[in-house]
Amino acid sequence: MRQDNPRQDQSSAASSSTSSLRQAIEVVSSLISFSDGIRVFPVKWQMLRNKLEELNTSLIAIANCDSTQNPILSGLVSAIILAANNCYDLARSCVDLSYSGKLLMQSDLDVMAAKFDRLLKNLSGICTAGVLTQGFAIVVSKPGLNACKDDMRFYVRDLLTRMKIGDTEMKRQALVNLREVVVEDERYFRVIVEVGDIVHILVNLLDSPEIGIQEEAAKVVSLISGFDSFKPVLVGSGVIGPLVRVLEIGSVLGKEAAARSLQKLTEKSDNAWSVSAHGGVTALLKICASADSNEELIGPASGVLRNLVGVEEIKRFMIEEGVVSRFIKLARSRGEAVQISSIEFLQNIASGDESVRQLVVREGGIRALVHLLDPKISSTYKFREIALRAIENLCFSSKSCINILTNYGFLDQLLFFLRNGDVSIQELALKVSFKLSGTSEEAKKAMGDTGFMSEFVRFLDAKSFEVREMASEALTGMVSVPKNRKIFVQDDRNIGFLLQLLDQEEANSSGNKKFLISILISLTSSNNGRRKIVNSGYLKNIEKLAEAEVSDAKRLVRKLSTNRFRSMLNGLWHS
Incomplete structure (x- = not known):
């Protein structure tokens, strides 16, 4: 009498169970595809397809589980196959329009939807109870870079199932894998949105008690929130509240990802009130005030606050909480990245608000900015640019602030950057100097005493037309001040x-004649200036310009022809 081999029986059972799973996947997948062509009862069929999609992803994920020792799962798979076949009969009737009545068909579809719902809950319960574990789950290979959309969708559905019903490590690894494919191929963003429920699952996982899962979910959300078209999907799924909670209790990396997400989601201030309502402003201020917060966290946290100052009520709350002094302290004490974020925040919160601008000044904001521009401190071009722009925006509209700048040595710093460094830094300093020279006569006098005019002269023959024009216009304004004219003409050069440049401009028929002649006209107000122009040897060139009807050239000649200079010019000019 032959004895049965237990191992052979187990192998046979395993093969049979695996075959049933594969059959269930094929039947459900085929039903999903077939139902896409149904044009009647669209709402009910869409509801059915959503349930079938969930069922399919769950079946795929457990296709290689240790199901041979789980008869309950085997029975459930058989029930799924039977239900799918029955649903296929309903689908065929809807495609052929061969059903006996609309009300009866709608009732049948409702019954079928309820049946699939029960099957889903039973399958989820079995998997949660331990069938779907890291040791037994099939590992679906990541599609290649040129994979078709169906393969990408299959992979994402598998990851979704693992995030829903896997154990802790499986959920964490699924999130890691999802983040990796999103970074590698942006097409996955659209697949994520198309695969139902995945955004909601990500939002739910932000509240996971497992720090590793919460952290990875925050990283994925941070990536998705960078796409404008997907921001409404995230916000509509309720992502703001969980992100704020991550800021409050999450890990350092989780907080960084949450802050980056909120910064992207609040770029247009549409979600400002939602962040505030969930306590986000307080959490962000706490982060920026904490000595334990690193630069990678403070940067995006301050970026969120910068986005929120556009809402007046939120801005006032920040001010009441001492945000101005807090950010001035950050600008003084942290690395360059945080300093840049802090300066940009101070600019935003003071923009268009004179009372806040004055508060920034009272709290030592100008002193801090001038200190940061110390040439002895090594800084990038971006940092210099932002600091100079901040000084321009915060100080140039106020005479008292310009006096404070002068007292703190800002003019010496600005002159240093005009004279030293690469071209980009010098041109930046020229732009700021040009704007400063147009603020007031007191500013012009201070700049004249410091030595700016000789630097403006040096830029008059720069390659860039914009630079030449700025230097010419700035110098024109500077020499309109009598004290500056006296200083200017003392240097024969x-x-x-x-005059040499004017001759070159005349020869080249281009450039800044208008400003050059305007400067010379101003200099004729000084006896010493007129004398030096007359004795320069360039009078014939000026005469040619006047004869050519060049703007203001005749006026210049007339200025030179007055009083005791008339005899010197006799023969050079005849009116």
């Missing part, structure tokens, strides 16, 4: 260089 200044007038000689202007």
